Amino acid sequence: MFEKIPVRALSDTVAQQLLKQIEKGTFARTGKLPTEAVLAQEFGVSRTVIREAVSRLKNEGVVEPRQGSGVFIVERAGIRPLRIDYAEAVEPSAVVQILALRRAIEAEVASEAAMRRTAADMAAIDAALAKIDAAVAEGDDGVAEDVAFHRAIAVATGNPYFLKTLTFLNQYLEAGTVVTRRNEALRGDFARQVREEHAAIVAAIRAGDPMAARNAACTHMYNAARRLAEAGICR
Incomplete structure (x- = not known):
């Protein structure tokens, strides 16, 4: 039923092939997927790869695990889930496009946060920003910390x-963030700019200024794309 796949991008490839079979009607609608062990054998991969692929489909609303019963296809009355090819998401041109998507979403997120944040929220944002600094100081790329911020x-x-929305996007945002943060780490001026842009977003949220927060978030995303272009990664 399934094709053997290469080692790279295993979980994404498995997820794509499973989705194709689901859309073709290979499994009964709202029916049960084969067991993890069976899928691992048919794809020729480990159970961990199968688990990650199923988790991706779960995040996209395609399947749902039922404790003690297995994994079932979700009936959505013909509504198709949004999907982004992970392998494409790390391509330079796609990174720029994902940054544009981030800009639209995160500008509004920052604006809303400025209007609605609590003292506890502010403390969490400050802590998340500090973790980025700590990761960078230790020589890490700070990707996970950036997403968490x-x-x-x-x-x-x-x-x-x-x-x-961000839970869905995180797997792709992380792919793009790997490219952008590694690029920024190559130059000290880039790293300083990123730190200042993050700080500007935080300051606007702390001040309760939605317009300033929106503008700071937009500026951060525009500059991320500009830095990629300056480094010759995306043209």
């Missing part, structure tokens, strides 16, 4: 749909 701002909006 933006998620902390989304939490401060109090809007669960921002969180749901």
